[in-house]
Amino acid sequence: xxxxxxxxxxxxxxxxxxxxxxxxxxxxxxxxxxxxxxxxxxxxxxxxxxxxxxxxxxxxxxxxxxxxxxxxxxxxxxxxxxxxxxxxxxxxxxxxxxxxxxxxxxxxxxxxxxxxxxxxxxxxxxxxxxxxxxxxxxxxxxxxxxxxxxxxxxxxxxxxxxxxxxxxxxxxxxxxxxxxxxxxxxxxxxxxxxxxxxxxxxxxxxxxxxxxxxxxxxxxxxxxxxxxxxxxxxxxxxxxxxxxxxxxxxxxxxxxxxxxxxxxxxxxxxxxxxxxxxxxxxxxxxxxxxxxxxxxxxxxx
Amino acid sequence: xxxxxxxxxxxxxxxxxxxxxxxxxxxxxxxxxxxxxxxxxxxxxxxxxxxxxxxxxxxxxxxxxxxxxxxxxxxxxxxxxxxxxxxxxxxxxxxxxxxxxxxxxxxxxxxxxxxxxxxxxxxxxxxxxxxxxxxxxxxxxxxxxxxxxxxxxxxxxxxxxxxxxxxxxxxxxxxxxxxxxxxxxxxxxxxxxxxxxxxxxxxxxxxxxxxxxxxxxxxxxxxxxxxxxxxxxxxxxxxxxxxxxxxxxxxxxxxxxxxxxxxxxxxxxxxxxxxxxxxxxxxxxxxxxxxxxxxxxxxxx
DNA sequence: CCTCCGGATACCCTGCGGGTATGGCGATTG
DNA sequence: CAATCGCCATACCCGCAGGGTATCCGGAGG
Numbered sequence: 001x002x003x004x005x006x007x008x009x010x011x012x013x014x015x016x017x018x019x020x021x022x023x024x025x026x027x028x029x030x031x032x033x034x035x036x037x038x039x040x041x042x043x044x045x046x047x048x049x050x051x052x053x054x055x056x057x058x059x060x061x062x063x064x065x066x067x068x069x070x071x072x073x074x075x076x077x078x079x080x081x082x083x084x085x086x087x088x089x090x091x092x093x094x095x096x097x098x099x100x101x102x103x104x105x106x107x108x109x110x111x112x113x114x115x116x117x118x119x120x121x122x123x124x125x126x127x128x129x130x131x132x133x134x135x136x137x138x139x140x141x142x143x144x145x146x147x148x149x150x151x152x153x154x155x156x157x158x159x160x161x162x163x164x165x166x167x168x169x170x171x172x173x174x175x176x177x178x179x180x181x182x183x184x185x186x187x188x189x190x191x192x193x194x195x196x197x198x199x200x201x202x203x204x205x206x207x208x209x210x211x212x213x214x215x216x217x218x219x220x221x222x223x224x225x226x227x228x229x230x231x232x233x234x235x236x237x238x239x240x241x242x243x244x245x246x247x248x249x250x251x252x253x254x255x256x257x258x259x260x261x262x263x264x265x266x267x268x269x270x271x272x273x274x275x276x277x278x279x280x281x282x283x284x285x286x287x288x289x290x291x292x293x294x295x296x297x298x299x300x301x
Numbered sequence: 302x303x304x305x306x307x308x309x310x311x312x313x314x315x316x317x318x319x320x321x322x323x324x325x326x327x328x329x330x331x332x333x334x335x336x337x338x339x340x341x342x343x344x345x346x347x348x349x350x351x352x353x354x355x356x357x358x359x360x361x362x363x364x365x366x367x368x369x370x371x372x373x374x375x376x377x378x379x380x381x382x383x384x385x386x387x388x389x390x391x392x393x394x395x396x397x398x399x400x401x402x403x404x405x406x407x408x409x410x411x412x413x414x415x416x417x418x419x420x421x422x423x424x425x426x427x428x429x430x431x432x433x434x435x436x437x438x439x440x441x442x443x444x445x446x447x448x449x450x451x452x453x454x455x456x457x458x459x460x461x462x463x464x465x466x467x468x469x470x471x472x473x474x475x476x477x478x479x480x481x482x483x484x485x486x487x488x489x490x491x492x493x494x495x496x497x498x499x500x501x502x503x504x505x506x507x508x509x510x511x512x513x514x515x516x517x518x519x520x521x522x523x524x525x526x527x528x529x530x531x532x533x534x535x536x537x538x539x540x541x542x543x544x545x546x547x548x549x550x551x552x553x554x555x556x557x558x559x560x561x562x563x564x565x566x567x568x569x570x571x572x573x574x575x576x577x578x579x580x581x582x583x584x585x586x587x588x589x590x591x592x593x594x595x596x597x598x599x600x601x602x
Numbered sequence: 603c604c605t606c607c608g609g610a611t612a613c614c615c616t617g618c619g620g621g622t623a624t625g626g627c628g629a630t631t632g
Numbered sequence: 633c634a635a636t637c638g639c640c641a642t643a644c645c646c647g648c649a650g651g652g653t654a655t656c657c658g659g660a661g662g
Contacts, residue, residue: 064387
């Protein structure tokens, strides 16, 4: 015979009530079977858990038993609760991969909203570049990905989460800063800084065609490192282009300038696999839709 | 009905074997009752734990259940084991208070020996001065105390653990260092540094009488702080007196000099309360006796 | 010495958990 | 496409673990 939760409850009741009769009352049962159960347990373990005379008190071994039993019982109580929550997707983990530019404002909002409405949901987040996100999503390493130009695949479902205008990031001493806004051609001849080209080819294409359409020429500089390396501008004739949600979040020493050109908006998309049936994922997606709606993420700003 | 450990084992078996028949086999039972138990559980929770067609697989909720169930089962397995160990004193906590001078060598040896022979025993240690140790022992805050001159009380049992000669601690540039040994009168006129007098009155008395018996006079300096403050000697005409086990353990910049006077040995005693029936305490005491015997702690060195 | 309180013992009985036989559904194969 | 096989579900039976009632016993208090 193995020790089961019932026996733990019995021992706990006797320990806490300090007597078999009171404990039996609390357990809504008669005293003799309770006494017998505990005696059987003691015989099986070969250990006395209670001194009974002159008064019922825990032995040292009893104290150890009670201590462990308490945590086990507490954990088992939560087991049922958690399982029910999990069936509705309200308990569990969702793994979200995202491109760097989502870290400024979009991702934190989503995580915060999910955490507030569903405290049992853990959102695991990790940044990466587009090719890595694609591979991870395919391999089911992530449940959902926030990206701009993930390849089209039949097994993917995608939804546009946010539309953003471009803004330029420049050194705070840059001559255009005081206007606050500028056209791309105002940057003619200056140095365009961008992230490693092979890590975000579509994005690179989007930006270079925008620059070419101005008819002007630009110097170029490709940052060798991931992340926000291309924002380390270094002088007053360099500029980078990022999504509008970065405004107010760029590194110290830099400033943002709104771009007035009539360009198609940058789209940030949520992408997940059609066959991913996780209810937690559903909840996260619904939440994201709600946030996008409330915050007006569909009108480029 | 509540979820009990048996059900957790069932779910776990089905999850790990990937089928009801194999799981039943592992559980040494027939398949139908197993299926029924799990279906009842699912009904009670109002949650499906397994997809059964086309193949038996865990649902999201099932994964959460299994995850929690694993830790609960592991913990319950340990419960019985720990309880049995505890009945022999081999699992539990013992709280040991000690005076600073035991920290050099004596206490670590005892803790290490106990940890090696009884991995389930946690030794909680705390240093303090004699009056504090006395109060804590009386109040059952500690189970055992290592001290030199605790008051005699009828409820205490005590045993001498170690006899030690005095050694002097001096700055490493002190003129007597190169001899390695000296009589107390060789320190005549120098500054005797000692811990706060009211915190170890008997020790203070022991040392001052030893100094007075030389017929010489000494300057005195009472450190205002606890701990090893009185070993912060500062010049080459100061000395402190400590128990011999401190040799090789004193702060950098200081050195020890053996004292050749024929003085009564310093006794380090274990003291505990007669009515403390903790089996863990017994084990610790037996261990300490063993270490003292093996290390020859009874002949002053 | 008696009483009373509380745990232990003796004995009964019910229902839960497990067994056997069999049905049903989906996938695989000639 | 039919037949077969694998595997889980259903139906029904049974034994015993666990709970109930009645009673005994030991120690503390008056």
